[in-house]
Amino acid sequence: MSEKVITRFAPSPTGYLHIGGARTALFNWLYAKHTGGKMLLRIEDTDRARSTEGAILAILDGLRWLELDWDGEPVYQLTRAERHRGIAEQLLAEGNAYRCYATPEELQEMRERARAEGRAPGYDGNWRHRDPSEAPTGIEPAIRFKAPREGETVIEDRVQGRVTFANKDLDDLVILRSDGTPTYNLSVVVDDHDMDITHVIRGDDHLTNAARQTQIFKALGWKTPVYAHVPLIHGPDGAKLSKRHGALGVEAYRAMGYLPAALRNYLVRLGWSHGDAEIMSTEEMIEWFDLDAIGRSAARFDFVKLENLNGHYLRTTPDKEIVERLKSLVPELPDGAALAARIGEDGWRKLEQAMPGLKERAGTLVELLDNASFLFAKRPLTTDEMASRVLDEGGRETLATLLPRLEKVEPWTQEALEAAVRQFADDSGLKLGKVAQPLRASLTGRSISPGIFDVLAVLGRRESLARIGDQVHASKTA
RNA sequence: GCCCCCUUCGUCUAAUGGUCAGGACGUCAGGUUUUCAACCUGAAAACAGGGGUUCGAUCCCCCUAGGGGGCGCCA
Numbered sequence: 109m110s111e112k113v114i115t116r117f118a119p120s121p122t123g124y125l126h127i128g129g130a131r132t133a134l135f136n137w138l139y140a141k142h143t144g145g146k147m148l149l150r151i152e153d154t155d156r157a158r159s160t161e162g163a164i165l166a167i168l169d170g171l172r173w174l175e176l177d178w179d180g181e182p183v184y185q186l187t188r189a190e191r192h193r194g195i196a197e198q199l200l201a202e203g204n205a206y207r208c209y210a211t212p213e214e215l216q217e218m219r220e221r222a223r224a225e226g227r228a229p230g231y232d233g234n235w236r237h238r239d240p241s242e243a244p245t246g247i248e249p250a251i252r253f254k255a256p257r258e259g260e261t262v263i264e265d266r267v268q269g270r271v272t273f274a275n276k277d278l279d280d281l282v283i284l285r286s287d288g289t290p291t292y293n294l295s296v297v298v299d300d301h302d303m304d305i306t307h308v309i310r311g312d313d314h315l316t317n318a319a320r321q322t323q324i325f326k327a328l329g330w331k332t333p334v335y336a337h338v339p340l341i342h343g344p345d346g347a348k349l350s351k352r353h354g355a356l357g358v359e360a361y362r363a364m365g366y367l368p369a370a371l372r373n374y375l376v377r378l379g380w381s382h383g384d385a386e387i388m389s390t391e392e393m394i395e396w397f398d399l400d401a402i403g404r405s406a407a408r409f410d411f412v413k414l415e416n417l418n419g420h421y422l423r424t425t426p427d428k429e430i431v432e433r434l435k436s437l438v439p440e441l442p443d444g445a446a447l448a449a450r451i452g453e454d455g456w457r458k459l460e461q462a463m464p465g466l467k468e469r470a471g472t473l474v475e476l477l478d479n480a481s482f483l484f485a486k487r488p489l490t491t492d493e494m495a496s497r498v499l500d501e502g503g504r505e506t507l508a509t510l511l512p513r514l515e516k517v518e519p520w521t522q523e524a525l526e527a528a529v530r531q532f533a534d535d536s537g538l539k540l541g542k543v544a545q546p547l548r549a550s551l552t553g554r555s556i557s558p559g560i561f562d563v564l565a566v567l568g569r570r571e572s573l574a575r576i577g578d579q580v581h582a583s584k585t586a
Numbered sequence: 587g588c589c590c591c592c593u594u595c596g597u598c599u600a601a602u603g604g605u606c607a608g609g610a611c612g613u614c615a616g617g618u619u620u621u622c623a624a625c626c627u628g629a630a631a632a633c634a635g636g637g638g639u640u641c642g643a644u645c646c647c648c649c650u651a652g653g654g655g656g657c658g659c660c661a
Contacts, residue, residue: 120661155660212659219658223587230588230657250659268591277589277657285659292661315590316656339592339654346653374598377610381599384609403599405592406654413598413611423624469623479622494621529620544620556622 113145115307116300117171117178120152121163124357125170127409128311128341128349131375135338136309137176138376138397148303149178153186154295170358174368183303185295192290195298195328196251196283204327205283207249208235230279251284253294253324261319266336266399268312273319281320293317297324305333309399312337336399339379339406346408363440365472367425367433370418378407387420415471422470427463430473431456437473455484462566465558482552483566488578494555495548499579503546508580509536510543511573520569526561550579 115136119129140147151167153159171178199205208231210218215231222230236254256275263271283294290298296317300308308318315337325332343349361371373387380403382388382396422430435456438448451459459466459480470476482489491499510532517528533543544560551563551572564572 118661122661152661158660208659210659215658225587252659271590273589279657282659287659289659291659296661311655312591313655314661317661319590337591342654344597348654377598379598384600386598386610403592407599408597410597410611416611419624465623471623498621533620540620542620548621554621558622560620 113140113143113306114148114304115140115145115309116148116150116303116305118150118152118296118299118310119167120155120158121160121167122155122158123163123166124359125167126349126357127361127375129167130170130174130358130371131341131378132310132338133171133176134174134372134375135336135380135397135402136307137178138393139307139309139399140179141394142397145306146179147176148180148305149182150299150303151182151184152292152295153184154189154290154292156186156289159186166357166359173362174358174372183299185299188295188299188302189290191302192295192298193284193288196290196294199253199283199324199327200251202327203254205251205253206236206280207240208252208280208282209244209247209249210235211247230277231281236280248286250282250286252280253283253320253327255280255320255323261322263315263318263322263335265315265318266307266334267339267402267404268315268337269404271315271319273316275323278316278320278323283324293320293324297321297328297330300333301325301328301330307334307336307399309336309338312339336402338402339404341378342406342408344408344410349409362437363474365437365474365476366414366418367421367473369425370414370421373421374414374417378409379403387417419471422467422473422476425467427460427467430463430467430476431460434459434473434477438477441474451484458483458566462558462562465562469558479557482554482557482563485553487571487574488582489550489553489575491549491553492555495553498545498549498555503549504579504582506536506538506543506546507550507576510547511576511580514576515573517569520565522561522565525564529561546579547576550576 117129117133117136119125119133125133136147139145149171151164153164168182196205200207210231218231231252235249235252255278259275261273261275261278263273265271281293282291284290299305300321318335318337322332341349358371362368369390372390372393376388376393376397377386380397380401382401385392385396388396438444438451441447462480462483466476466480470479510529513528513532514525517524529543529547530540533540536543545555548557548560548563549555551557551560551567557563567575
């Protein structure tokens with residue numbers, strides 16, 4: 109019965125689901141899937157001052173967007189406070205905890221003194237042995253766990269290996285605040301036990317917590333879960349991930365135009381590998397993922413590689429799906445409403461038609477959309493610098509002679525257009541590029557675009573001829 | 587300050603007590619080409635430093651340096 113693996117993702121809702129949390133969730137999810145187990149979701153909202161409803165929603169949304177599902181209903185830690193309190197009382201009754209009357213000021217002072225004297229700034233255990241009769245009046249005590257003083261606490265970590273802490277370095281932590289609310293380390297132990305969690309996969313910033321939690325598990329006579337502490341993700345400069353370079357919520361990645369499959373693929377390769385495999389399907393990830401293959405060193409976040417991966421997934425995603433994703437993305441963009449109005453039904457149709465050429469050239473959905481902007485541009489087009497240079501006198505003359513030939517093309521298909529333009533280039537003794545570039549500039553306002561015959565076909569006869577005509581006329585009036 | 591962890595091309599990583607230290611992204615050079623991409627070919631690019639152990643160390647041990655994490659009545 110207890111053979112089945114149960115992992116959990118346990119974010120605290122004090123902000124969005126950041127990229128490190130997303131990877132932790134992914135690893136928990138993959139391990140659960142790999143072993144045929146479950147992944148539970150627990151919202152660690154015991155810090156009432158900082159937890160927000162919005163953050164909970166953001167985290168749930170982020171997980172859904174990443175397509176990482178969890179088993180059962182999310183457990184809100186706050187709702188279990190009574191149970192946690194009960195265990196604290198039990199620990200107290202069994203002599204594994206004690207009341208501490210130290211005030212915040214006293215603790216502050218103690219820490220400063222310890223630091224000054226070069227000792228670990230932990231609690232000195234003053235109230236561990238003091239008689240309750242000495243308790244000052246008017247002060248509600250906190251309850252502290254009576255941590256072992258001698259010996260060591262050993263964690264057999266699936267990623268970090270055997271990690272040993274001297275018990276003298278681990279102080280008596282508060283398990284129940286003076287206001288009667290449980291603290292993190294107590295809640296985690298009780299919940300992991302009650303939820304039958306078999307594997308705890310989390311960031312290695314929790315490594316020392318694992319030692320403290322192990323002590324509590326032992327005091328309670330409970331079996332500890334298997335631990336796997338994954339190294340953190342750093343910014344490109346090797347320093348802690350800041351908002352500037354990637355500690356963004358996953359919704360920011362969505363807004364930048366990344367695909368969930370690409371982000372998953374990128375994240376799974378940060379700290380974990382399977383031989384030379386780089387691009388892998390979700391099925392392959394599940395099949396191959398294993399705790400033992402997780403590395404022990406921190407990885408730097410690299411947007412360039414993410415974008416490369418995203419480009420790959422863009423190219424292999426069906427056109428219709430990309431259009432759907434764009435439709436939901438556009439309203440969230442700056443000026444999204446206006447953009448959506450400009451695109452319109454007709455624009456979405458053109459977009460899908462032009463998609464094969466567009467997705468080949470983009471790293472993100474946002475870039476793709478920008479590359480596609482010529483599709484919904486209104487005449488007369490504005491031309492960028494490079495396009496203007498192509499549309500010099502010679503370029504416009506070429507267009508002027510080409511225009512009548514194009515007007516005769518029937519039907520207006522890519523094949524017919526290509527044949528006509530190539531024939532024109534031949535007849536004029538011009539290289540195809542000399543014709544294609546002015547054409548491109550007149551049709552898109554840029555020097556870069558999808559294949560020119562695609563552009564012509566998608567834009568349609570009327571619009572294409574009008575845009576070319578605009579340039580020809582400009583040459584006459586100039 | 588104390589405790590814990592980490593260190594292979596710029597980045598993500600593989601591998602091994604004896605290898606030309608492999609792959610991917612990026613970079614550079616070619617090819618292809620209507621532009622840009624994509625794609626193909628090729629190149630440059632790493633075992634942090636110092637001691638051991640060993641016939642032989644990137645790999646095992648120690649030290650140093652550098653980086654990271656933790657040290658709350660936060661989670």
